[in-house]
Amino acid sequence: METFDIAIVGAGITGCAIARQLARFDLSICVIEAANDIALGASKANGGLVHAGYDPAPGTVKAQVNARGCELYGTWAQELGFLFRRTGSMVLGFNDEDCVHLEKLRQNGLANGVPELSIIGPERIHELEPRASAQASCALWCPSTGYVDPFEVAIAALENAVANGVTFMRSAPVEAIEVAGSDDGAARFTLATPAGDVRCRYLINAAGNGAASISHMAGAEEFQMVWRQGNIVVLDKEPRTLMPLYPVPTPVSKGVIITGTVHGNTVITATAAVREPGDTQTYATDVNALLSGARKLVPDLDTRRVVRAFAGGRPVIQGTNDFFIGQSALVPGVFQAAGIQSPGVASAPAIAERMEQVLRNAGDDLRERDDWNPIRHAPDDFDRTPLERKEELIESDPAWGQIVCRCETVPEAEIVAAIRRRPGAVSVEGVKRRCRAGMGRCQSGFCQSRVVAILARELGCEPSEVLLEDAGSWLVEGPLKGVR
Amino acid sequence: MATFDTRDGRAVAGAVASVSTQAFDVVVIGGGPAGMAAALAAHKAGASVAIVEREQHLGGILRQCIHPGFGLSHFKQELTGPEYAQRFIDQVSATDIALFLGSMVLEIDSGEGAGDPGTDEIAGATAVHTVTLMRPTGILQLTGRAVVLAMGCRERTRSEIKIPGSRPAGVFTAGLAQRYINIENLKPGSRAVILGSGDIGLIMARRCTLEGISVEGVYELMPYANGLRRNFKNCLDDFGIPLHLSTTVTRVIGRDRVEAVEVSKVDEHLAPIPGTERVVPCDTLLLSVGLIPENELSVGAGVELDPRTRGAVVDQSLQTGVPGIFACGNVLHVHDLADNVTTESERAGAAAAAYALGGSANVEHGTADPVCQLTVSPAGIAGYSLPGRITAAALTKLNFRVRRPVDAARVRILAGDEELFAGKVRPFKPSVMESFPLPAKVIQRALDLGASEIVLSVDPVEEA
Amino acid sequence: MSINAIETLQFNCTTCPFECLLTVEVERDADGAVVEMRSVAGNSRPRGDKFAHQELTCPMRVLTTTVAVSGGDEALLPVRTAEAIPLALHAQAMDLIRGLVVDAPVRMGDVVLEDLLHTGIDLIASMDIDPA
DSSP, rough: EEEEEEEOOOOOOHHHHHHHHHHSSSSEEEEOOOSTTTOOOTTTOOOEEOOOOOSSSSSSSOOOOOOHHHHEEEHHHHTTTEEEOOOOEEEEEHHHHHHHHHHHHHHHHHTTOSOOEEOOHHHHHHHHHHTTTTTTOOEEETTTTEEEEEHHHHHHHHHOOOOOOEEEEESSOOOOEEEESSSSSOOEEEEEEEEEOEEEEEEEOOOGGGGHHHHHHTTOOOOOEEEEEEEOOOOOOOSSSOEEEEEOOOOOOOOOOOOOOOOOSSEOOOEEEEEOTTOOOOOOHHHHHHHHHHHHHTTTTTTTTTTEEEEEEEEEEETSOOOOOOOSSTTTTTEEEEOOOOOOHHHHHHHHHHHHHHHHHTTTTOBBBBTTOOOOOOOGGGGGGGGGHHHHHHOGGGGGOOEEEETEEHHHHHHHHHHHSSOOOHHHHHHHHHHHHHHHHTTTTTHHHHHHHHHHHHHOOOOGGGGSSTTOOOOOOOSSSOOO | OOOOSTTTTTTOOOOTTTTTEEEEEEEEEESSHHHHHHHHHHHTTOOOOEEESSSSSSSSGGOOOOOOEEEETSSSEEEEEEHHHHHHHHHHHHOOOOOETOEEEEEEEOHHHHHHHHSSSSSGGOOEEEEEEETTEEEEEEEEEEEEEEEOEEEOOTTTTTBBBOOOBOOOOOOOOHHHHHHHOOOOEEEEEEEOOSHHHHHHHHHHHTTTEEEEEEEOOSOOOOOOOHHHIIIIGGGGGOTTTTEEEEEEEOOOOOOEEEEEEEEETOOOOOOOOEEEEOSEEEEEEOOOEEOOHHHHTTOBBOTTTSSOOOOTTTTTTSEEEOGGGGTOOOOHHEEEEEEHHHHHHHHHHHHHHSSSSSSSSSOTTTOOOOOEEEEETEEEEEEEEOOSSEEEEEEEEEEEEEEEEEEEEETTEEEEEOOOOOEEEETOOOOEEOHHHHHHHHHHHSSEEEOEEEEEEOOO | OOOOOEEEEEEEEEEEEEOOEEEEHHHHHHHHEEEEEEEESOSSSHHHHHHHHHHHHEEOOEEEEEEEEEEEEESSSEEEESSHHOOOOOOOOHHHHHEEEESBBTTOOOEEEESSSGSSSOEEESSSBBBB
């Protein structure tokens, strides 16, 4: 059994960001993930928007971490080498009533510390986004909004954490937590997982939709998770990437938002309906609502160009719309980062920062390591690389010249790198999230069999053992011919 | 504070000094049936020709289409896909056509002004197209006086037809399953449901059955079957596989691997009928729900697409809106038979060679006439018409497909209010790519009337 | 005394791209075996007649599948029967073919297996396979 100062349960964007933040200190840290890869829960079912923070109610934890998180993204992107575009966004209003609402939203944003908010008219709207609906009469212009690839942020943060000594345990669902003795500085928590038990002094609960169960197992706060499910649609790349456009929000949701992505696609996000926990099905009603909602914002949208529709559950704590970040009042040593629903991606760097503060407040004198490296170098992205660099890469290894995914121009060497990085990809979807092979318009119709062959070779297994995603998601059985 | 991102950071190739360049009259992109036929025709016309192919072998998708049904019209003999391909591979190998295999085109650069319709089309003044490609030995640029686009098509995916439900392993496009079974020697599952009664779906029903994968049924959204009759007979009837019309998959079930699909009957508007849901246990769902021309490179080169075909808008010589760039085969419009791809591509290759060598693409199609600028539009139940532009008053082959099957309809050619031509009454099916010769005198008549557009209308006829 | 049944069947001819819909009248004996094909209508060419007869007595199909390759640049060789063989033999032929392995190189037309299941028809290669 291994012993750590801190065990972080959950390798979603929240857990990964916290791991990255705390890796700078002289602490032994383990990130324990139930699934076989990073960001497979709520972080996966996400539109990638870095919301600016004008809509959470002032005074809430959300309001504090959202605007701060958005602010931190510039530094995080630079240090961790992930793509981040601070494009600004508009909330479109279509009538006088909307306009009144937008002014309220602006006031809200100012109270939350969101910079440079202004109300603009039709001319400016179409200057900023020519494809915005001509019916839009007013808008809240928010220059600090941006977007990221949420997988890339989580992966980059954890790669950096691991490079700084953090241990990552995957396929390790926590099945029981034993709490021994009093909080005297000894490792008092024992977490039982099928991948081995882990002892730790502090337990950080960043388990997303599993947070209530972790808290319960540790004897900490009892709460219930509500599975507020959202469907999301990705459309094919556009010659010019769309600015994020929001409708006037409703009390429960930001409504159907349309945005560009760092890779030039268009994303429509997200519906909100309470469904059975664990339900990641897409629904025809939701997808249609997304497409029609998006057309209100961008009427010329070609909705035939759907590349992918997916769904996930926002980890909402029943009875509150706020995040729950802090030390447990019942079990000292348990730290909660629970209920991280929307805007979890935007808030992640600030949640990590806040968690550091919470640990300090709990009396831990966090000592900085002198060998901490904040920099994570992104792997070479062939498609985005200049021609001269492409040549260099191919010269260094012919596998850079061997295209596997034609839609996203991903050569074999980039896939191999995605598997060999730490923590590396162990599945077809894991490869896709790291280097986009299979992410494009053909949805891996051309490249899946090649990615399977590369995974089998790199992992030293048979193609029949290669998984699409997590355990049980086998893609092929054995060979058909040459067998008796 | 705001920055406006338009795919920034994505490298644009352009001409780079360090990259080595080879010059050809005609550069053909794609080494499948279309590319090989175009290259052979261009070579025969005296052009120096290069073929750029992504894969290590010529043949394209035909390598995995191991079933018979090819060559009946071109070779007057029923061949399998690989045999059909091999005959062309052997012909190409016997020439000095330069082959760039395992090579992926990154960009086609037509230089400044090449996309300008006002550009002079005389040989000396033709823009030279630069094709940047990568392969395991490095980056290379090929220049061509003419380029033939022959990249083929891709399969429509689950997402494009918006099948709801979970996203487990085991949902494959029919072509991917075909690749696993026929190329990779891997069994994609044991118990399959097939959505889509097009030829690929039917062929896969038989392939699966023969290879020990049980096929629970073929489901078709439309009230009619989409494939060739021979395929219903030889692929379904021979094996007792049921075909369910007006039925579609309304939900994928299974968290990690497909466990079942829910199918529902659909109404006359193709909307699922509540209460008709039925759960069909299976571990594999194969989708054969349409093909889409792969035109990302074409768009990058400034080629205008027809939203109906999702292929290039071309003239009668298969030249796109960018002078010197031609298109043929499934990248232009989805064909029914490889034989038709061959015939069309031979025209494109010959026209590309004529353009490259002599400055005009219209060797066999009359000289481009500056006063002849007709657009061609579909009407009635015609889903599209090709070519979209006619620039010479010469015999022109019109291709089209109908949107729904009819027992009795006729083709009519209209210019303004005048009917220039009416074909005989006969049945039409959406699965057939129709070919219709448009006589020079009909085009001339439209010009005499001062028309700028002719309409190809397929109109159902009420039986008397 | 005749207890033979007369049956009218419809199916498409597949000998050429016309795919004519044939209407066939057959006489079957008590066991269902075809005694006589009484008439064929709908065919535009004489070979439709022959096809209908064959189809009712012993349907013949070309079998296409793959064979494992050893030492080639592809894992599988596409193969076909040189001519149609009885449809009824396809499953048995597949069982036999499943275990075969051929050595590269192979040329299109090479015989992979002679006289498949004593049909007198060879199993032949559909494509060239080069050595790895």
